[in-house]
Amino acid sequence: MIRFSVNINKFATLRNARGGNNPDVVKAALDCERFGAQGITVHPRPDERHIRYTDVMQLKDVVTTEFNIEGYPDERYQQIIIEAKPAQATLVPDGPDVLTSNAGWDTIRNQAFLKEIIQELKKNGARVSIFVDPQPHMVEGAAKVGADRIELYTESYAREFLVSPEVAVKPYIESARVAHELGLGVNAGHDLDLNNLNFFAKSVPHLDEVSIGHAVVCDALYYGLENTLQLYLQKLKV
Template identity: 60%
Template sequence: MTKLSVNINKVATLRNARGGNNPNVAQVAVDCEAYGAEGITVHPRPDERHIRYADVYTLRPLVKTEFNIEGYPSKEFVDLVLKVKPHQVTLVPDAPDQITSNAGWDTKTNLAFLTELMDVFDEAGIRTSIFVGTDIPMIEYAAKAGADRVELYTEPYASLYPKNPEAAVVPFVEAAKVVRKLGMGLNAGHDLSLANLKYFHDNIPWVDEVSIGHALICDALYLGLKKTIEEYKKCLH
């Protein structure tokens, strides 16, 4: 069964726009779980423009499903993850000033760097995932680095899907087959939505987890959070 991990960064963005604690990020995480989400994802960035490091510490004892922390592995980020000990850490190659993730790792060029990180997190008992595109060599080098999983960067799929769903999903199916052959777990995320998630899952039913934030929170403005999570879960069954 594919798990739905809700990225709550956008909830924190809304909170931070006015200061205070409304909406309450921690309560939203608890409610997402109560409504059926099988995981909570956060992506703290150096400027703390949405999720703050303090939020991560607050959330850790509250999240009862699966806690996934994603981000660029700066010293501060690595220290945070090792102190909080989430179920999973997802490494993304974001620059500090990036608005959002827009590419996967060059795992070949960064093999030594990533291998060292995999060893550090593995020793701490934290499952590792590396954010990659569909290039087969990048997936193979993620395996060489010792990653437990990869997360496929799905924005190219989402962009092409309205025009040509079949062409959009083909490279992801091929990449997912390689991931499975290499014995790694498979995650996916970025711009997955109610419009395109079911087709993605129908073609790659063995994906372990999808991490969805922006589209899900946008849908919740119209449908409500509970109904939205229910609709996303329907896409995965």
């Protein structure tokens, strides 16, 4: 079974646009779980432009599915992991000035840094996933630094899917196979949606989890949140 983790950042973005607590981020997370999500993902950035530190601390006490915290592994992020103790810590390479994740880690150039960080995170009981581009040598680098999983960055798949789905998915198939051979779990995320998700799920072997946020919130405007989550779960039945 491919697990579906809902990234709730955009709920927080909408709340922050007006102040107050509408929509209620904690309620949104609990509703996503109630409607079938098997995980909740957050990315608490330093400027708190969407998910805030206080959100994470509230969510850690109520999320009953798999809690996944993304972020650049600076001291602030590491402290959040220590306090929140999520099931999964997903390391992304983007700094505080980046609008949204736009590349995977260079696991070779950053080998020493990532290895040290991962050792520390694992002391707090978190499974560690590294955000990588669909390149086998970067997957191999993730294994060498001690990651438990990779998260394949799927922006290029989503873009190229519109031209040729078979060509778009090919590097992801190869990377997932390499990961499995090395004992790594396989996650995926970024720009997956109702149009391209099923083909990806059917094509990529050994896929453990997808994390989707922006598209879920956009679709919920038209279909409603409960119906939207059911539509995504149907796409993951392969």
